[in-house]
Amino acid sequence: MADLSDAARGRTAATALAVTLSIQVFVALAATATAVLAPEIARDLGVPAKLVGVFVGLVYLGSMTASLASGHFIERHGAIRVSQVCVLICAAGSCMIAFTQAGWLPLVVLAALVIGIGYGPITPASSQVLARTAPPSRMALTFSIKQTGVPGGAALAGAVLPMLAVGLGWRTALLAVAALGVAVAALGETMRSKLDAAPAKESHPFSLAGMIAPLRTVFRHPVLLELSITGFVYAAMQVCLTSFLVVYLTEALGFALVAAGLALTAANVGGIIGRVGWGAVADQWIAPRRMLGLLGLAAAACAYAAASFEGGWPRPVLLAVCALYGATAIGWNGVQLAEIARHAPAGQAGAITGASGFITFAGVMFGPPAFALLATLTGSYRIGFAVFGTVCLVCGAALLMRPPANPAPA
Numbered sequence: 001m002a003d004l005s006d007a008a009r010g011r012t013a014a015t016a017l018a019v020t021l022s023i024q025v026f027v028a029l030a031a032t033a034t035a036v037l038a039p040e041i042a043r044d045l046g047v048p049a050k051l052v053g054v055f056v057g058l059v060y061l062g063s064m065t066a067s068l069a070s071g072h073f074i075e076r077h078g079a080i081r082v083s084q085v086c087v088l089i090c091a092a093g094s095c096m097i098a099f100t101q102a103g104w105l106p107l108v109v110l111a112a113l114v115i116g117i118g119y120g121p122i123t124p125a126s127s128q129v130l131a132r133t134a135p136p137s138r139m140a141l142t143f144s145i146k147q148t149g150v151p152g153g154a155a156l157a158g159a160v161l162p163m164l165a166v167g168l169g170w171r172t173a174l175l176a177v178a179a180l181g182v183a184v185a186a187l188g189e190t191m192r193s194k195l196d197a198a199p200a201k202e203s204h205p206f207s208l209a210g211m212i213a214p215l216r217t218v219f220r221h222p223v224l225l226e227l228s229i230t231g232f233v234y235a236a237m238q239v240c241l242t243s244f245l246v247v248y249l250t251e252a253l254g255f256a257l258v259a260a261g262l263a264l265t266a267a268n269v270g271g272i273i274g275r276v277g278w279g280a281v282a283d284q285w286i287a288p289r290r291m292l293g294l295l296g297l298a299a300a301a302c303a304y305a306a307a308s309f310e311g312g313w314p315r316p317v318l319l320a321v322c323a324l325y326g327a328t329a330i331g332w333n334g335v336q337l338a339e340i341a342r343h344a345p346a347g348q349a350g351a352i353t354g355a356s357g358f359i360t361f362a363g364v365m366f367g368p369p370a371f372a373l374l375a376t377l378t379g380s381y382r383i384g385f386a387v388f389g390t391v392c393l394v395c396g397a398a399l400l401m402r403p404p405a406n407p408a409p410a
Contacts, residue, residue, distance in 0.1 A: 155268030
């Protein structure tokens with residue numbers, strides 16, 4: 001009987017991972033699509049392609065707010081139900097961009113915020129599910145596998161959307177993204193009753209004080225705050241890599257859109273491999289905090305290499321650097337999220353992850369506009385990669401040199 005129970009728990013854990021992974025892939029695809037298609041969209045709408053940094057910043061402005069507010073809705077309606085609604089919100093945002101015409105830039109601004117509102121609650125919702133179903137001995141690996149959906153979705157965007165745009169137009173490519181979202185939401189419905197915990201019978205009304213409470217918890221406990229600040233820094237680097245690599249390669253080095261999309265795919269495939277690998281290592285061999293520090297140093301080295309790209313670099317070498325850059329600058333997230341869930345007060349993994357995500361998304365919101373400003377002021381994307389690499393270097397070194405923070409109480 002015990003064996004049957006263990007097998008049932010294993011099947012539930014596998015189902016939870018598969019469903020949350022598919023949802024994560026889609027919202028990452030939707031959030032990355034505009035950055036991948038930026039050269040085509042910018043030409044049709046008559047705006048500079050580097051403004052994609054502002055668009056991405058707006059996406060994550062919506063994300064950070066929705067992430068902080070997500071705990072109440074997850075408790076009230078269930079994590080999978082919240083995820084389904086968010087997937088459909090992201091699909092609606094993609095449709096809004098697809099129907100944008102020259103001169104309609106306020107619609108693009110609104111679409112960015114809409115996509116962000118859909119994106120923000122996904123990680124807190126999945127953390128609530130996985131914290132309940134994942135085996136404790138494989139927590140970092142489980143969260144890391146789920147988080148491969150972020151580079152996985154971005155890799156899918158880099159590999160597929162440029163070809164769709166060349167063949168059918170960028171508007172059709174975005175409508176295809178929206179249609180995929182409807183399918184993913186339907187998939188979630190088939191598993192919702194199995195994975196969602198029973199909604200709270202009595203739930204406090206949504207309020208600003210209730211929304212802020214998990215954030216207060218994060219700031220009160222040094223280990224949660226340290227992890228959140230690390231997320232701020234590393235997320236800024238990650239989103240600048242995924243948002244500007246295509247524009248950098250096309251504008252500065254003269255790459256064709258499809259070739260630049262392949263480089264982004266290489267970075268995201270590296271991120272997928274890195275997330276799984278670092279999660280396994282953090283569970284078995286290297287303490288998660290030390291792992292996060294080492295990843296910061298490695299990401300900085302790759303950022304400096306990217307800033308040195310020249311047109312004469314052999315293409316395989318350039319792609320290899322992009323893959324290593326992705327493995328480090330994208331590969332950190334699962335280890336960090338597993339630690340947040342591990343140190344969150346019992347039953348609050350979703351709410352605390354949402355509050356920490358508010359800080360992380362602040363880094364994502366800050367990063368692209370700051371990168372775009374550096375590119376505008378200096379006339380070079382290289383400076384942006386070097387500056388953000390240096391910030392990662394400082395953060396990684398601090399994690400390795402400072403004594404560990406006191407853990408948060410259960």
